[in-house]
Every structure is written in structure tokens, then in C-alpha cells.
Amino acid sequence: MGGGFGTPADSGAAGSGSAAPAALTLVITTFNRSGYLRGLLDSVAALEPAPERIVVVDNASTDDTQDVLTAAAARLSVPLVNLRLPVNAGGAGGFAAGVERALAEGAAWLWLMDDDVVVLPGAVAALAKWTGTYQCIHGRRLDDAGRPFFWQHRFLPFLGIHVPVRGNVFQDSPVFETNVGCFEGMLISADVARRIGLPDARFFINGDDEMYGWLASRITDVVYVNDFVLQKVRPQKQIDLGIRHLNDSSDLSRFYSMRNRGYTAQYLQAHGRYHRAGFALGTLLTAAKEMLRLLAVEHRISGAGSLWRGWRESRIIRRDTSWQPMPALQAPSAAEAPSPTDRNDAV
Secondary structure (H helix, E strand, O other): OOOOEOOOOOOOOOOOOOOOOEOEEEEEEEOOOHHHHHHHHHHHHOOOOOOOEEEEEEOOOOOOHHHHHHHHHHHOOOOEEEEEOOOOOHHHHHHHHHHHHHHHOOOOEEEEEEOOEEEOOOHHHHHHOOOOOOOEEEEEEEOOOOOEOOOOEEEEOOOOEEEEOOOOOOOOOOEEEEOOOOOOOEEEEHHHHHHHOOOOHHHOOOOHHHHHHHHHHOOOOEEEEEEEEEEEOOOOOEEEOOOOEEEOOOHHHHHHHHHOHHHHHHHHHHOOOOOHHHHHHHHHHHHHHHHHHHHHHHOOOOOHHHHHHHHHHHHHHHOOOOOOOOOOOOOOOOOOOOOOOOOOOOO
């Protein structure tokens, strides 16, 4: 059954777009976390209204993920597409494959989600009230202990990094406008996805969703709304920095956080927003954040080498003169208004 989503509108108050229902497809990427995946699919099974379809991208898992998907397909009331990749393409490659399949299946809206969360009751209805106004939406999340999870950032092209926004961003409005994305719950219209192309699988992990949100913000408003729709279930070590929480990570993630600076620089150059000195400062800040994560959260320094290796690879990527951004799947029609300038780029 459909999720009752409205057709995106260019303007109007929240909830004003109560047009005919549109197809909502939930896109999940998973890798060797069958226990978390089972819990997520159980929470989806209890949704009312529910998505019209679920696409699960299995990144060549070696655990019992396929058994979990077979069992889920038998009990779910909506179709489940089991898309198993021949190799682990990372979160970025998984979401690229999932978005492509969802669009081929006729999705009008795509809800992109990692496997280590559960969906809260009423989540589809909570998001549906915004789909008549916005085309790229993020709902709020709870952490594994049931507390609000910090996610309020803006991407600064000058530095090539996202920075936290302090304070209660919902104090005066239920909508916080941003220009960054997160695949832990991004809801995006098929129209926008076609115009900006698939998520860039070359990122593998880290930075792919940030860039996808920024690309979306070049043509439409990207928002964070004051409705709790997800809860994280994977516990993480973290420290409170006052303006944000800093979680533990992995050496693989640290490597890609630095290596993917090369792809971020290429995208900024392609859109005329690259600033050499500012980007160099952003790279130093990225390395400093990862060192703080190592020392203050993980209490070790052995992962520093992965940052150095990632930085060296980023330089190779930045020197690649043949590099091209992901192509649009659908060009905007001549009748469409010019794309809006990203109002948050100057923040």
C-alpha cells in the first residue's frame, strides 16, 4: 500500500500539497549486519501507512543477510527487492545501485537509510506532511538510548567541510534549511534524484551523502524537520563537545574521510566553488577532527597513519584531469525556472 505522499510543490505551506499519493520506496544498504537489518525490517513491517516498496542492497555480505531478506519478503505486506551486489561497493556504491533500482521500479520518492536504525511508528505520515512543499527532507533521529541525536550542519564550500550549527534550530520554526545530506534517513524526490544523478560510488564511504545533499541544494531547498522518524540502534562511544557529539570511528573510515577530500575538491571545481586556500584549511580541520576522535574518544593514536595515506590518495584524485562528476539522469526542461543559488553556501 502507498505511503500517501504528496506531489512536490515549488512553494506553499507545509502540508498544503495533499495531491494524489505518490510511490515511496525505502532504499536500504547493508553489509554483514543481519541482526540490525532484521530489526529495521521488523520496524518497517509495523508502519502504517507503509512504503510502497522496499529495495535492500546487500553489499556482498558473508553472514546470514540473505536468509533474513528471504524471511522478511515472506512476511512483509509490500514488495521487497533483494539486490545483491557481487562485491562490496561500500555505502556509496550501495546507495547508487539502490537509487538506480528504485527509479527503475517507478519510485516517486526515495527514503535512503542505513541498516543500523529502526523506523519509528508514524514516520511515513510525519514526513508526508512536508512533501507538498519540499523535495529533499531529513527527519530527526534518536540515539540508541532514546535521546535526540545531534544532526544540524551546513556545508561550507570555502572550506569543503560541513560544520555544526549551535543551539535549538527549531526554536522559531519546525524547519531548518541546510545544504548537506545524510543517508541515514534522507527523503528525496525522484525528480531531484534524476536531475543530480546517482550518488557517487567512487566515495565508497564517507562524504557521499554530504555531497549528494549539497548537489540537491543547488536546485531545491534541503531541510531538516522537527519530526522524529528514526532511532539509531548501534551504540557508539562518544564525547560531548558542547556544539556537537564526536563518535568513535574506524581506521577505514578515517582513510576515506581524507581520501575523499579529493572528490569533494573535484565537485567544488566542477561547480565553480573551489577555493584553494580555504580548501587546504578545511583539510587541516578534517585531519584535526579525526586526531581528536582518536585521542579523546578512542584513546589511541595508531590510526593516524590512515589519515596520511588518505591524504596522499586525495592528491592523486585532485590531479586527475579526466575526472567528471556523476551525470544527471534527466536534464531540467526549458520551461523550468533557473536553479536557485544555494543560500547556505555563504554561511
